Amino acid sequence: MFAALFPGQGSQKVGMGRAFAEGSAAARAVFERAEAALPGLLDTIWEGPEEALRLTENQQPALLAVSAAAWAAWREAGGPDPAYAAGHSLGEWSAHVAAGTLELEDALRLVRNRGRYMQEAVPEGEGAMAAILKLDEAAVREVVQRTEGVWIANLNSPGQVVISGRKEAVEAAAAQLKERRGRVVPLKVSAPFHSELMAPAREALARDLARVELRTPRFPVFSNVTAEPATDPERIRELLLAQITAPVRWVEILEGMHGRGVTTFVELGSGNVLTGLVRRTLPEARALNAEEPEGLAAALKEVVS
Structure with missing residues (x-):
């Protein structure tokens, strides 16, 4: 049994996802949709500069787009749905795009606003x-x-x-x-994320999220807030908002998945932070990284064998 994991802020790098765009029609289609939803996003992802990609309001939709493209490439290659999915902070939104809870375009606009609201909640340097x-x-x-x-x-x-x-x-x-x-x-961050100081961002995002349809996910996505899988759309809406000020309970999420029979974890998107966290938390589990097409192919072989 395997679980899909999606990275959060800090995993970005200029040029991420380009190999998927070049090698997968499905991934390329995701990037085209992302660019149509947020014009200029692909230039920021692939050309930078790094300072622009580090801006929270750019970083969040950029990482989501790359994770969604990696997921599309996984499915195009014959990859199965996971038993469970989870994402670290922002990555929880990517997980819900993969699960079909949120439309890609809605999620991209929401996380851009999420990033902007989080940055505005506390003046830089405080x-x-x-x-x-x-x-x-x-x-x-x-x-x-x-x-x-x-x-x-x-x-x-x-x-x-x-x-x-x-x-x-x-x-x-x-x-x-x-x-x-x-x-x-x-940590080199622009705001004190996952603290009560982010309450104004939570309240602002609530107004945006209320206008967006959420569907029942095809597979359960673990919540950062509860460290439990969630499938009810309205409960997911509440949890995505609560996540802004609540701690990310990543250890409990991994242990909860493992306790339900997950033995293999596949990280889809930029970087390998979550792969490392799996190895430190569950040394007996298999942790696989699908940051590039080669890694995706190797992970797919392990999962379907």
Whole structure:
């Protein structure tokens, strides 16, 4: 049994997805639809500059388009639907495009707005995020709970927790965590994602999402918020909004899939971040990366064998 995984912000790079466009008619059609929905998006994806691709409002639709193209190439090559799917933060939207919950064009416009609203929620320089390594969730949570203005944003793998919030609060929590022998890695991000400071973005996106039809997904997609699969369209709508301020419970998602019989995970889209997180969380599972056509072909062979 296999699950499909879709990456989030931080996995982007200029030129991503071009090999799929050149080698797959289905992927090329996805990119053409993406360009029609958001003119200029393909230039940003394939030509850059990197600074433009890093902008949250560009990065989110760019990554979604590339994941959707990789998924189209997978299906064109005879790839089956997964038992489950999940995406890391933004990637949850990509998973719902793959599952048919959202139309590609609707999702692209929504995540562009999502990125813009998230950037506008907190003035640049006032928020921060940091990855905490070598400490477990309980140790990080203890410090966060007694530090006002900071929240747990991502539970990525055992020994990798991301915190987010006001810059001075993140720095104060980080100092305490260093004293506990944690390793602190400040993240180069433009806003404090997955914190309560993103509440204005959640409220703004709610108005946009209310106008879009969501359908029952062809396969269950795990929610970042609950770490459980969701199939009811209205519940999915609620969870996609709640996700903006809630932590990404990635460890629980992977463990939940594994507990339901998933032994193989295929990451579809740019980068290999999620492949690495699977290997650190579930060393006994197979983690395969379909970032390029060659990787997709190898993953397909493993899945259908």
